[in-house]
Amino acid sequence: MERRKVDILCVQETRWKGSKACSIGAGFKLFYYGVDSQRNGVGVVLKEEFVRNVLEGKRVSERVMGLKLEIEGVMLNVVSGYAPQVGCELGEKERFWSELDEVMESIPKGERVVIGPDFNGHVGERNTGDEEVMGKFGVKERNLEGQMVVDFAKRMDMAVVNTYFQKREEHRVTYKSGGRRTQVVLPDDWETTAEVIRETGRKVLGVSSGRRKEDKETWWWNEEVQDSIQRKTLAKKKWDMDRTEENRQEYKELQRRVKREVSKAKQKAYDELYTRLDTREGEKDLYRLGRQRDRDGKDVQQVRVIKDRDGRVLTSEESVQRRWKEYFEELKNEENEREKKSRKGELCGTESR
Numbered sequence: 001m002e003r004r005k006v007d008i009l010c011v012q013e014t015r016w017k018g019s020k021a022c023s024i025g026a027g028f029k030l031f032y033y034g035v036d037s038q039r040n041g042v043g044v045v046l047k048e049e050f051v052r053n054v055l056e057g058k059r060v061s062e063r064v065m066g067l068k069l070e071i072e073g074v075m076l077n078v079v080s081g082y083a084p085q086v087g088c089e090l091g092e093k094e095r096f097w098s099e100l101d102e103v104m105e106s107i108p109k110g111e112r113v114v115i116g117p118d119f120n121g122h123v124g125e126r127n128t129g130d131e132e133v134m135g136k137f138g139v140k141e142r143n144l145e146g147q148m149v150v151d152f153a154k155r156m157d158m159a160v161v162n163t164y165f166q167k168r169e170e171h172r173v174t175y176k177s178g179g180r181r182t183q184v185v186l187p188d189d190w191e192t193t194a195e196v197i198r199e200t201g202r203k204v205l206g207v208s209s210g211r212r213k214e215d216k217e218t219w220w221w222n223e224e225v226q227d228s229i230q231r232k233t234l235a236k237k238k239w240d241m242d243r244t245e246e247n248r249q250e251y252k253e254l255q256r257r258v259k260r261e262v263s264k265a266k267q268k269a270y271d272e273l274y275t276r277l278d279t280r281e282g283e284k285d286l287y288r289l290g291r292q293r294d295r296d297g298k299d300v301q302q303v304r305v306i307k308d309r310d311g312r313v314l315t316s317e318e319s320v321q322r323r324w325k326e327y328f329e330e331l332k333n334e335e336n337e338r339e340k341k342s343r344k345g346e347l348c349g350t351e352s353r
Helices: 092-105 144-156 189-207 223-241 245-276 281-295 317-333 337-352
Strands: 008-012 016-025 026-035 041-049 054-061 064-071 076-082 112-119 175-177 179-180
Touching: 008 076, 008 112, 008 281, 026 054, 026 064, 041 064, 054 092, 076 092, 092 144, 144 317, 223 245, 223 317, 245 281
Parallel strands: 076 112
Antiparallel strands: 008 041, 016 026, 026 041, 054 064, 064 076, 175 179
C-alpha cells in the first residue's frame, strides 16, 4: 500500500479469527472478520488518516463485510467480498451472493459504493444479451461463477468495467498457473484507472510539491530505529534497481538489524514504563495505554453522525439537530405502558357505567 500509494484496500483470505480492528503498523489499520484461522476471512485496510472517517462497520460473514466512511460530505461504502471457488457447493455460492445482496440493499440510494472482491469467476469474451453490464473483451469462456457475477451486476445496475477496454492478453490476464488464466473483473485495470485519477486530480486539484507528511511515530520510537529503517529502505531500493546477490544480502542484513533495533527500543521503553508504574505518573501512562488499546480495537473512533428514519446518514449540523428534535418530540408524545393501562381502565369504567 505504501509502494502503490493506496489509501483503502480490500483483502481476502485473511485467515484471522475474530471480529474487530487492529493497527498493523506503518500507519495502517485493518478491519477484519473471520471464523476460522485456517481458511477464508475478509477485511478492509485503511490508511490511518481515514480511520476517523469510519461511521459504521457491517460484518455479515467470513466472506462479506463493509465499511461506511464519510469523506468531505460524501458517503462512501467499501465492500470486501470473497466468493467461493470453483468446486465449492452450489449452496455455499448462493449464500455468498445472498449476503452480498443484503449488504448492497442496506446502502441508501445516493451513497457511493466500491466493491473490492475476489469473485473467482470468468465472465467470458462474449457479451451477447449482456451489453448493458459488460463489454466484449473478457477472457475465456464464461463459467457458472462468471454468470453469477453478470447476474449480480444486472441486479445492482453495475458494470464489469474492465471488459469494455481492448488490451493485449498479458494486460488482461492477472493470474496464470498450470494453464489457467484469470482476469480481475471489478474494478478497471490499474493502469487505466490510475491514469484517469491522475489526470482528473491534476485538473481539479493541481500538483503538489510532492513532500510527504511524516507518519506519526509510535511511543517507543527512537533515533536508532529510525536510522535503521532509513538504511533498510535505501538498501531495498538499491536491490530493486540491481538484483545482485550482494545487494540482496545487504538488504536482508539490514532487515535483521531493524528487527534487533525495534526489539531493543521496545524493551527499553517497557523497562522505563514498569519503573514508572509505581508512581502517580506511571498510573497515567497505564490509563493512556488502556484507552489507546480500546480505541484501536473499535471500528468507529467517535460518533459524529446519526441516521434518519430511513437509515440514511445525516452529516450536516442542521440536519442532525432537526433529527434530534424530531426524536425528542416523538419521545415526549409517546405513551408509556402505565399511561396506556390507566387510560384503558378509564374507558372500561365509563362503558360499565
